Structure formats: structure tokens, C-alpha cells
Amino acid sequence: EAQVTQNPRYLITVTGKKLTVTCSQNMNHEYMSWYRQDPGLGLRQIYYSMNVEVTDKGDVPEGYKVSRKEKRNFPLILESPSPNQTSLYFCASSFRLYNSPLHFGNGTRLTVT
């Protein structure tokens, strides 16, 4: 089944403890992206990747890192999480960036205390 898989689905952590949210897609998509969803703000892009070893900042990249060493994986790294990064995170992928529908994962709900 074609899908975008995120792990974990739920995560509670403390301020400053490094964490990684994994994202993997099995559709051979070139484009991958991370979004955060907050009430009243919709989906805001954190980082995106046009292809392997090609990443760029989205609208809200502060406090996040990403890497794209393989086509299928696009992990989101929080080196020193803070409470304002408590949010619902979505990974998404598409065959290419334009005229190609985005496929979303099921989300990771992160709470930073």
C-alpha cells in the first residue's frame, strides 16, 4: 500500500531533550515536506526537500533540522525542544512539487513540557 509513515504517533518529552520524528514514504517521491498544525493557523511548512541531499527552509524552520540522505526518508530533528514546539506535525510527499498531489502521513502529536 502506498503511504507516508510517521513515527511516533504521540510523543511527550521535556524541554531540551533531543528528539527525532521519522518519516518514510514508499512511493519513490522526490519531494518531501514537514508541516506543523496549530489551531487557527492551519498548516505551516517547516522544511522541505526537493530530492536527496537537497533541503530548504519553509516558513517556520527555527528550532528544527532535517536531513535527506535517502529518497524514502526525511526525519525531523528537534535538537533542544521547547514548549512552543508543542504541536501536531505532518510529513508529506509528492512525486514532484508542482501539479502533483501531496500525500500526508497520519501525524505526530508532540508535547514538550
Added chain:
Amino acid sequence: GQQLNQSPQSMFIQEGEDVSMNCTSSSIFNTWLWYKQDPGEGPVLLIALYKAGELTSNGRLTAQFGITRKDSFLNISASIPSDVGIYFCAGQRLANAGGTSYGKLTFGQGTILTVHP
């Protein structure tokens, strides 16, 4: 960055009623997309619009790409309980760099739809 204003923020309707929501922007977009997010899941694409003035249907859903390229609306006819969820519009502006076409998606704030049986 580009801003999308989506309205209404929420709707409470009775089963069988029609629903209308829209998105407006101060910037022109080349593509308008409408997504639906069910509780506990990621957004799923409903309709994609690629030309100004385009009117596209998907079952009970109808969406239009505004002539000015700065707005789009989504209509749902004869709503049913499974229409419940959050609906997002998204606009994309085409750009070219190094022979590759790309365009970042900008999402609206979402419309929360509740349908009472």
C-alpha cells in the same frame, strides 16, 4: 510570506444542508487545492484546480478557481455526517529554477465542519 484567508472558521449544519467555504489571497496563485482532514488523520486531497475560471466537481463537492486567480470556493451539497472534518484550501505559485518547476504550497487556516444528523 503569502497569506490565505479561509472562511468561515467553523460551521455547524444539519444533515442534508449545502455548505460553502472560500479562500482569498492578496497574491495570485497558479494552482488551488482543497484538502479534507478527518479526525486523527492527515489531510487528503479532494480537488485540484489548475486554470483560472475552472469549475471542477468530485461527487457532491464542487470547487472553482476564481477568475482573478486570487480566490477559490468549495461547495458541498446535501451534507452527510461523514463530511465532518477540517477543510483546507491551499494555493501554489509556479516558479522555475534551473529548469525545474516548483511552487511552495500555502495553506489556509482551515474550516471546521460539524454535521448534525
